[in-house]
Amino acid sequence: MENIQHLIQENEKGKRLDAVLAGLEHNWSRNQVQQWIKEGNVTVNGSTTKPNYKSVTGDEILIEIPDPEPLDVESEEMDLDVYYEDADVLVVNKPKGMVVHPAPGHLTGTLVNGLMAHCKDLSGINGVLRPGIVHRIDKDTSGLLMVAKNDSAHEKLVQQLVDKSVTRKYMAVVHGIIPHDDGTIDAPIGRDKKDRQSMTVVDGGKQAITHFKVIERFKEFTLVECELETGRTHQIRVHMKYIGYPLAGDPKYGPRKTPNLNGQALHAGVLGFVHPSTEKYVEFTAPAPESFDHFVENLRVAVDNNQDTD
Secondary structure (H helix, E strand, O other): EEEEEEEEOOEEOOOOHHHHHHHOOOOOOOHHHHHHHHHEEEEEEEEEEOOOEEEOOOOEEEEEEEOOOOOOOOOOOOOEEEEEEEOOOOEEEEEOOOOOOOOOOEEEOOOOHHHHHHOOOOOOOOOOOOOEEOOOOOOOOOOOOEEEEOOOHHHHHHHHOOOOOOOEEEEEEEEOOOOOOEEEOOOOEEEEOOOOEEEOOOOOOOEEEEEEEHHHHHOOEEEEEEEEEEOOOOOOHHHHOOOOOOOOOOOOOOOOOOOOOOOHHHHEEEEEOOOOOOOOOOEEEOOOHHHHHHHHHHHHHHHHHHOOOO
């Protein structure tokens, strides 16, 4: 069981306890928090309370997170696109449409299932459902991920993410024509109060910084490279929507009329980090999938032919 402490700040005064805890950086759902409170796993100044308790500045909150129930996650033979592997780390190019790790009700066909068959020595820091997983990309985002094969490597790679020293560059196609050649989006991201399954730019959210530069402009779209300084959930998708240029094909954050691409046009093409054992910087590049390149080529053809693209 993991214990997490939180001290109520002035800006949280008067807010419901479940809302405060759901808004923390751990990305807990409000339903999950309410369940913990009702089960007595959350105390305020040493006493149990109710989800609607109105927080007071200085309240000492203790959250006892129950150990997850063990789930039977089986290894599955897969043709993984492994870019690099040694005794400490593995770099894999995840295809679009593949979930990174199992979740209740979705225990097969994930990258973790394939990794468990590929190698037996994965770090155990993230538990049975996410062995070796240091960071994630969305199901319908393709691209490079680093995987830790032991706990020491895992801790060092995570620290690099905390220090913002990992290179993570994405190719994306967005709606609209971005007039400036580059820019930085510095806007905090948190859960959307109207839709707990979505993220949005919100006051009091976690710091999120995305750098972007224009690669190519088309008639109604722009090809951009986005580089993450932080790694919040759905960060690029949320940030590009925030500045008025949502990702093409994005079913959650895109406009109602967007190309049918079976998900957002987003590819994690460049990944660089300091190797946890050699302490030397390594960098890997994976080309975008054919479907991504085909969409971009159609946009070029439309420009050449001065035609609309759907």
